[in-house]
Amino acid sequence: MSWARCRKTDPEVFFPIGSVGPALDQIDAAKRICAQCRVDAECLAYALETGQDHGVWGGTTPEERRAMRVLPGR
Numbered sequence: 569m570s571w572a573r574c575r576k577t578d579p580e581v582f583f584p585i586g587s588v589g590p591a592l593d594q595i596d597a598a599k600r601i602c603a604q605c606r607v608d609a610e611c612l613a614y615a616l617e618t619g620q621d622h623g624v625w626g627g628t629t630p631e632e633r634r635a636m637r638v639l640p641g642r
């Protein structure tokens with residue numbers, strides 16, 4: 569947790585409402601932060617293992633994580 573890049577970021581950036589329009593800018597902002605995070609792989613693994621259905625985790629959206637669960641190994 570102490571290495572999480574999002575630790576000092578407004579959590580709302582990581583939980584956009586919807587997946588179109590202004591939410592896309594929010595998702596991009598969250599993904600840019602995740603791209604610089606040293607624990608992104610662990611974060612994504614946690615999100616997949618615990619079935620996080622909301623928000624950006626490990627640089628992925630809920631839709632992208634659902635696709636990963638359908639197609640393991642992606």
Ligand code: SF4
Binds near residue numbers: 573601609611
């Ligand atoms: S990868 Fe996870 S811990 Fe790192 S910034 Fe993104 S949401 Fe936060």
